[in-house]
Amino acid sequence: MNVHWYTCGDDKHWCSLESLNLDTVKEFGVYVIWHEGNPGRTVRVGQGDVKDRLGKHRADSEILAYKKKGKLRVTWAEVPSAQRDGVENYLAAKLNPLLGEAFPDCAPIAVNFPW
Secondary structure (H helix, E strand, C coil): CCCCCCCECCCCECEECCCCCHHHCCCEEEEEEEECCCCCEEEEEEEEEHHHHHHHHCCCHHHHHHHHCCCEEEEEEECCHHHHHHHHHHHHHHHCCCCCCCCCCCCCCCCCCCC
16 A cells, blocks of 8 residues: 655655644544654554644653654654554554554555655
8 A cells, every 4th residue: 555654844854743733734544753863763653633643642751752862753644544453553563663562453554664
């Protein structure tokens, strides 16, 4: 499945988790939060109402602790509700997020990665 990963600004840079204007986020789908650095790592993978979920995550001290390692970035993609569990399962298995241990128990649905 090929999805469009959202970016920010006219230059299409990866969005900052902490300064993203959540009022511009209207999508339901999957998202990936990571920290920059050498190496950068995936912090969290999730799904649902992206605006709502990111609002909660950027107040989460466990996620914010990773900004010591590098700026926290986020991207998301619209995914139909019937495929969200499978896409989240696939992304979690491939990106091995630092946080989150309970992912959907279903067949994975492969998608293109954001980077």
